Amino acid sequence: MSALLTDLYQITMLQTYLDEDMTAPAVFELFVRKLPAQRNFLVAAGMEQVLRFLETFSFSEAELAWLREHGNFSSRVLEHLRTLRFKGDVDAMPEGTVFFADEPIIRITAPLPQAQLMESRLLNLAHFETLIASKAARAVLAASGRRLVDFGMRRAHGAEAALLAARAAYLAGFDGTATAEAGRRFGIPVFGTMAHSFVQAHASEQAAFEAFARVRPNRPTFLVDTYDTEAAVAKLIDVAPALACDGIAIGGVRLDSGDLAAHAKAVRGLLDAAGLKDVTIFASGNLDEHRIAALLADAAPIDGFGVGTALDTSSDVPAIDAVYKLQSYAGVARRKRSEGKATWPGIKQVVRHLGNNGCIERDVVQLEVEPRDGEALLRPCMRGGRRVGAAPTLEESRAYHTRQMALLPAALRVLQPAREAYRVDISPGLRTLAREVDAAVS
Amino acid sequence: MSALLTDLYQITMLQTYLDEDMTAPAVFELFVRKLPAQRNFLVAAGMEQVLRFLETFSFSEAELAWLREHGNFSSRVLEHLRTLRFKGDVDAMPEGTVFFADEPIIRITAPLPQAQLMESRLLNLAHFETLIASKAARAVLAASGRRLVDFGMRRAHGAEAALLAARAAYLAGFDGTATAEAGRRFGIPVFGTMAHSFVQAHASEQAAFEAFARVRPNRPTFLVDTYDTEAAVAKLIDVAPALACDGIAIGGVRLDSGDLAAHAKAVRGLLDAAGLKDVTIFASGNLDEHRIAALLADAAPIDGFGVGTALDTSSDVPAIDAVYKLQSYAGVARRKRSEGKATWPGIKQVVRHLGNNGCIERDVVQLEVEPRDGEALLRPCMRGGRRVGAAPTLEESRAYHTRQMALLPAALRVLQPAREAYRVDISPGLRTLAREVDAAVS
Numbered sequence: 001m002s003a004l005l006t007d008l009y010q011i012t013m014l015q016t017y018l019d020e021d022m023t024a025p026a027v028f029e030l031f032v033r034k035l036p037a038q039r040n041f042l043v044a045a046g047m048e049q050v051l052r053f054l055e056t057f058s059f060s061e062a063e064l065a066w067l068r069e070h071g072n073f074s075s076r077v078l079e080h081l082r083t084l085r086f087k088g089d090v091d092a093m094p095e096g097t098v099f100f101a102d103e104p105i106i107r108i109t110a111p112l113p114q115a116q117l118m119e120s121r122l123l124n125l126a127h128f129e130t131l132i133a134s135k136a137a138r139a140v141l142a143a144s145g146r147r148l149v150d151f152g153m154r155r156a157h158g159a160e161a162a163l164l165a166a167r168a169a170y171l172a173g174f175d176g177t178a179t180a181e182a183g184r185r186f187g188i189p190v191f192g193t194m195a196h197s198f199v200q201a202h203a204s205e206q207a208a209f210e211a212f213a214r215v216r217p218n219r220p221t222f223l224v225d226t227y228d229t230e231a232a233v234a235k236l237i238d239v240a241p242a243l244a245c246d247g248i249a250i251g252g253v254r255l256d257s258g259d260l261a262a263h264a265k266a267v268r269g270l271l272d273a274a275g276l277k278d279v280t281i282f283a284s285g286n287l288d289e290h291r292i293a294a295l296l297a298d299a300a301p302i303d304g305f306g307v308g309t310a311l312d313t314s315s316d317v318p319a320i321d322a323v324y325k326l327q328s329y330a331g332v333a334r335r336k337r338s339e340g341k342a343t344w345p346g347i348k349q350v351v352r353h354l355g356n357n358g359c360i361e362r363d364v365v366q367l368e369v370e371p372r373d374g375e376a377l378l379r380p381c382m383r384g385g386r387r388v389g390a391a392p393t394l395e396e397s398r399a400y401h402t403r404q405m406a407l408l409p410a411a412l413r414v415l416q417p418a419r420e421a422y423r424v425d426i427s428p429g430l431r432t433l434a435r436e437v438d439a440a441v442s
Numbered sequence: 443m444s445a446l447l448t449d450l451y452q453i454t455m456l457q458t459y460l461d462e463d464m465t466a467p468a469v470f471e472l473f474v475r476k477l478p479a480q481r482n483f484l485v486a487a488g489m490e491q492v493l494r495f496l497e498t499f500s501f502s503e504a505e506l507a508w509l510r511e512h513g514n515f516s517s518r519v520l521e522h523l524r525t526l527r528f529k530g531d532v533d534a535m536p537e538g539t540v541f542f543a544d545e546p547i548i549r550i551t552a553p554l555p556q557a558q559l560m561e562s563r564l565l566n567l568a569h570f571e572t573l574i575a576s577k578a579a580r581a582v583l584a585a586s587g588r589r590l591v592d593f594g595m596r597r598a599h600g601a602e603a604a605l606l607a608a609r610a611a612y613l614a615g616f617d618g619t620a621t622a623e624a625g626r627r628f629g630i631p632v633f634g635t636m637a638h639s640f641v642q643a644h645a646s647e648q649a650a651f652e653a654f655a656r657v658r659p660n661r662p663t664f665l666v667d668t669y670d671t672e673a674a675v676a677k678l679i680d681v682a683p684a685l686a687c688d689g690i691a692i693g694g695v696r697l698d699s700g701d702l703a704a705h706a707k708a709v710r711g712l713l714d715a716a717g718l719k720d721v722t723i724f725a726s727g728n729l730d731e732h733r734i735a736a737l738l739a740d741a742a743p744i745d746g747f748g749v750g751t752a753l754d755t756s757s758d759v760p761a762i763d764a765v766y767k768l769q770s771y772a773g774v775a776r777r778k779r780s781e782g783k784a785t786w787p788g789i790k791q792v793v794r795h796l797g798n799n800g801c802i803e804r805d806v807v808q809l810e811v812e813p814r815d816g817e818a819l820l821r822p823c824m825r826g827g828r829r830v831g832a833a834p835t836l837e838e839s840r841a842y843h844t845r846q847m848a849l850l851p852a853a854l855r856v857l858q859p860a861r862e863a864y865r866v867d868i869s870p871g872l873r874t875l876a877r878e879v880d881a882a883v884s
Contacts, residue, residue, distance in 0.1 A: 001601050004623035007593075009634035011622065016657045022643060066626040072660075112643055119637070120621075123596035124604060131599075151449075154565040155761045157573075158602030159443050162566060165599075179562075180453065181446035184508040192451035195561070197768035200776040201464060201554055215458045218514075225780045258781035309761045318760035319597045319751045326639035334642040338667045339700035 003059040003081075004066065006120040011067065014113040015077045024330035026112040027347050028119070029104035030126055033321040040412040041422065042320070043137050043401065044093040044105045045168045046129030048391060050122055051381055054086040057118070086114055090382035093350070094392065096133070096171055096401025097377060098408055100424050102365055103350045105130070107378055112329060119324045127322040128161065129168040135314040136172035137405065138289040139307055141413055144296065147304030149191045150177035151284055152312025165312040171398050173405070178306070186394055193254050193282075199226040206235045213243050219251030221282060229255060229263045230270065237274040252280035252303070260285070261300035268301040280304065288315065289415055335437045344430055345437045350377040359409045366427030445501040445523075446508065448562040453509065456555040457519045466772035468554040469789050470561070471546035472568055475763040482854040483864065484762070485579050485843065486535040486547045487610045488571030490833060492564055493823060496528040499560070528556055532824035535792070536834065538575070538613055538843025539819060540850060542866050544807055545792045547572070549820055554771060561766045569764040570603065571610040577756040578614035579847065580731040581749055583855055586738065589746030591633045592619035593726055594754025607754040613840050615847070620748070628836055635696050635724075641668040648677045655685050661693030663724060671697060671705045672712065679716040694722035694745070702727065703742035710743040722746065730757065731857055777879045786872055787879045792819040801851045808869030 017023065032042060059067075059081045067073050067081070088110025099105055106126060108115050139148055150169045156162035166182035176189035183190035194212055202208035205227065213220050224232035233253060240250055253271075255263050260283045271279045283295065284306030292305050309315060325343045326334050335345035346367050353374040355361030366372065380388045392400070405413075412418050459465065474484060501509075501523045509515050509523070530552025541547055548568060550557050581590055592611045598604035608624030618631035625632035636654055644650035647669065655662050666674035675695060682692055695713075697705050702725045713721045725737065726748030734747050751757060767785045768776050777787035788809050795816040797803030808814065822830045834842070847855075854860050 002623045002626070004626055005595070005601055005604065006622055007595060007620040007634060008622045008625070008632045009620065009636055012634055012654075012658060013636055013640045016640070016653050017643075019657060020653050026639075026643065028639070063626070067622075070625060070632070071622075072658075116637070116639060119639075120596050121601075124598060124600065127597050128599050153447070153449060154562050154766075155569050155764070156566060157570050157599035157755070157760075158566065158606055159447055159563075160600030160602045162447065178449040178451065180448055180450045180509075180513075181444045183450070183512060184444070184446055184505070190450045190512070192449060192454055194451055194455055195558070196778045196780065197468075197470070197558060197561075197776075198455045198458070200768045200778060201459075201468065201771045211458050211462050212454075215461060216454060216514075227779050256780065257783050313599070313755075313760040315760050318599075318755040318757050322597070324596075326642045329643045334639075336638045336642060337669050338638065338698065341699050 001053070001121070002063055003057060004063045006117065008071070010117045010120060011071065011073065014117050015073055017113040017116070018077060018080060023111045023113060025109055026115040026326060027328040028108045028115050028324050029327050029348060030106040030123065030322060030324045031104045032101055033323060033341070035101045035421070036317045036320060037417055038316050039134055040414065040418040041098045041100060041134070041408065042130060043133035043172055044097040044099050044130055045095050045133035045171055046126040046164070047092045047095045047106065047381065049125045049129065049164065050106060051090065051387060051391070053121055053125060054090065054118065054382065055385065055387065057084075057086045059084065084114060085385060086110065086118065087385040088115060088382070089380070089384065091378040092381050093377045094379065094400055095397040096404055098360070098404045099350070099377070100363060100422050102344065102424055102426070103363060104348050104378060107347070123322060123324050127320065129164050130322065131314045131317070131320055132165045132168035132311065133172040134320070135311055135317070136169040136174055138415060139292060139305075139311065140173035142289040142293040142296070142415060143305060146302065147282070148174045149304065149306045150174055150179065150311055151306035151308035153179045155309040156312035161312065167394065169311055171394065171401055173398070173402065188394070193221040194223050196223065196226045199223060205232050206239060209236055209239060213248050217246070217248045219249055221252040221254055222250070223256060224253045224267070225255055225257045225263070229258065230266050233267050233270050237270065237276065240274065240276060250276060250279050252282050254282045254284060256285040260302070261295050261298040264295075264300040264302050282306065284308065286310070293415055333433055333437050335434060337438065344426065344434060346430065346433045348430065351375065352377055354407070358407070360407045361409070362423040362425060364425045364427050365430060367429045367433065370427055370429045443495070443563070444505055445499060446505050448559065450513070452559045452562060453513065453515065456559050457515055459555040459558070460519060460522060465553045465555060467551055468557040468768060469770040470550045470557050470766050471769050471790060472548040472565065472764060472766045473546045474543055475765060475783070477543045477863070478759040478762060479859055480758050481576055482856065482860040483540045483542060483576070483850065484572060485575035485614055486539040486541050486572055487537050487575035487613055488568040488606070489534045489537045489548065489823065491567045491571065491606065492548060493532065493829060493833070495563055495567060496532065496560065496824065497827065497829065499526070499528045501526065526556060527827060528552065528560065529827040530557060530824070531822070531826065533820040534823050535819045536821065536842055537839040538846055540802070540846045541792070541819070542805060542864050544786065544866055544868070545805060546790050546820060549789070565764060565766050569762065571606050572764065573756045573759070573762055574607045574610035574753065575614040576762075577753055577759070578611040578616055580857060581734060581747070581753065582615035584731040584735040584738070584857060585747060588744065589724070590616045591746065591748045592616055592621065592753055593748035593750035595621045597751040598754035603754065609836065611753055613836065613843055615840070615844060630836070635663040636665050638665065638668045641665060647674050648681060651678055651681055655690050659688070659690045661691055663694040663696055664692070665698060666695045666709070667697055667699045667705075671700060672708050675709050675712050679712065679718065682716065682718060692718060692721050694724050696724045696726060698727040702744070703737050703740040706737075706742040706744050724748065726750065728752070735857055775875055775879050777876060779880070786868065786876060788872065788875045790872065793817065794819055796849070800849070802849045803851070804865040804867060806867045806869050807872060809871045809875065812869055812871045
């Protein structure tokens with residue numbers, strides 16, 4: 001991706017910093033100021049994409065030429081940009097970590113001009129994957145072990161959103177995606193059945209089912225709601241013996257419209273009466289975690305769910321208040337005090353404490369230099385522009401996230417807003433530093 | 443972008459169609475089933491990206507290798523995909539056209555396998571740009587001629603979303619974007635000032651302002667809310683004479699937090715009292731069309747607005763009900779009848795009628811073959827895989843959109859839901875065809 005995928009002001013500020021020799025180390029932290037009312041926890045994601053962005057960052061000649069022509073930048077700056085590579089340090093929460101407001105999830109330490117320059121794309125990546133992983137984790141809670149597949153590509157916000165949403169959802173416990181390229185790029189399992197147009201294009205539903213079974217003989221799933229759901233299932237039951245003679249066992253049916261619970265019950269009855277107890281029922285069509293929970297509360301015999309638009313756009317909360325703020329420059333703690341947007345200054349760590357029941361109980365946002373008596377969540381990922389240790393695989397991060405969710409208190413494992421927010425304390429050292437910084441500025 | 447950026451089932455269906463020799467011409471139409479309650483009209487966008495996608499579509503060897511390994515596809519299908527190029531016809535509304543529910547905005551006519559294969563990415567592109575152009579047009583209505591700049595990259599859903607949102611917003615009347623790459627790629631004007639971190643990194647606000655003015659001497663805009671807005675403006679007024687001696691005139695100030703109307707009034711008073719009447723006030727910070735309208739209703743002296751997250755994610759409506767449906771195959775009209783999701787069959791045209799006041803008054807969705815007595819909105823864009831005529835430039839499409847908005851009835855030019863929806867009639871010919879199609883299927 002182009003190095004110009006940034007806000008122009010980042011490059012303007014870089015020029016000013018160079019002109020003023022302000023190249024001492026700066027520390028920026030990425031955190032969420034406030035949890036949305038509809039989220040009891042968030043799931044950190046996108047760190048792998050952020051690290052890849054940082055380690056491959058460079059300007060191409062074409063990008064520099066555009067800046068020369070359009071940006072009013074000095075030759076000195078353009079020369080600087082030509083050889084600029086990210087040489088800083090990164091500390092971050094592992095992907096899949098559950099986190100809360102005010103907790104830094106990524107900390108960048110680098111010379112001020114380059115730490116600043118990375119802001120826009122770093123947020124663009126980490127915000128989006130965190131947004132989707134946090135949404136997906138709720139569907140996973142609601143589905144209670146039933147299969148979940150990402151169906152959202154067509155209404156995701158562009159190509160990268162579709163691919164990263166598939167990745168973030170898998171990280172958070174989905175079983176796979178319908179998007180082929182996400183399978184190729186990230187090794188995610190890819191699922192797929194047929195579209196309504198497939199049924200419509202055939203002379204009859206039965207002809208469509210038979211043709212599909214020949215191409216996908218390994219337990220195919222059939223879409224049954226193009227015209228009349230129960231009638232379609234009856235037709236499928238009619239062709240089942242012929243398919244069985246060809247060695248084809250029907251895998252499942254997909255419902256995509258109408259009253260899904262009622263249809264699922266009726267279809268289950270038809271299938272069972274025909275001795276097709278192994279045929280699964282998969283549901284899709286404007287689903288989200290609330291509809292999944294309602295269907296299961298209604299005892300709908302559904303074995304899996306396709307979640308599309310609501311997942312890939314995080315439709316109830318399409319953005320979270322993630323920011324990237326300067327916390328220290330040249331060894332001096334800094335703080336923004338804008339009304340309603342003040343931040344905690346200094347280089348911080350998040351320390352997590354478990355309760356007696358084995359669940360997480362309380363986090364402390366504290367200074368990195370303060371003593372700690374719990375698990376430190378920010379861990380070294382990059383030093384001097386090079387990765388520290390091997391990157392976890394997506395499967396490893398997914399397994400780690402599953403363990404994180406097992407530690408979540410029951411009070412937060414609900415779709416409704418929790419009665420009480422998770423406890424995040426600000427350490428005494430941090431409060432003292434904030435007062436000192438304010439006193440120094442005024 | 444990879445040809446595998448599609449739902450896997452598209453390729454499965456393609457194989458089935460080939461196996462069955464179902465390669466006759468199919469007609470698919472892309473339309474929105476229902477306008478969101480928060481939108482009185484939509485703005486068609488993304489056609490240029492769709493056409494580019496279609497004219498450059500091809501599978502790479504790496505993509506074919508992945509399909510061979512993971513997809514269970516026949517060699518015949520893989521050979522077919524290797525040489526597959528889009529050879530179909532495209533008719534579409536010009537970008538920037540105002541449209542309503544049930545109106546096709548893109549119509550694809552091509553052999554069934556390839557018309558089907560294009561669905562996922564075609565929707566992914568056209569849905570997103572239409573979504574953002576429709577949101578942006580509302581901010582343009584609210585801002586009544588004041589400057590509007592896209593600030594949304596950091597919370598846009600990935601790279602492509604940021605770039606296409608900048609494009610769609612410019613198409614719909616925004617003045618520019620902060621995203622440099624959108625400037626390079628689409629020729630959109632790029633704007634930028636400074637971040638809070640820039641002020642924080644300096645020993646004092648005044649030092650930050652002076653350093654910035656030297657790097658951006660051409661009417662610079664200063665961010666004044668890092669610590670205390672009015673105090674910052676007072677400092678700026680203090681340095682104004684020295685800057686003026688260096689030939690630097692202050693261009694503007696940017697407010698980004700707190701009560702923007704109150705601050706704008708106070709700041710305007712300070713600036714005017716200091717003889718700085720030409721200095722403009724630019725506002726940002728969680729703005730959307732409603733907040734812009736409220737600020738202007740409150741007589742806030744604001745000359746321009748930066749709109750970020752709300753624009754780039756279309757936060758109140760992060761997805762619209764855009765679909766791509768088979769309407770005809772091998773010369774026979776088709777229709778999906780799924781509950782609540784039935785579509786109008788056949789090859790259609792949208793015909794627009796003006797009222798006596800010169801505004802648009804009524805559209806008719808009719809069969810392409812029915813006689814028409816108004817302006818046909820779907821126009822030939824591609825024949826046999828090649829473009830028809832020269833593509834309009836983004837500037838031309840933007841100017842066309844401005845003319846479209848001038849034709850919009852006053853009752854729809856409001857931010858609140860209109861009392862009455864715009865009138866879209868279904869032609870008698872279309873109703874008759876729907877009955878015939880239903881009779882043939884049952």
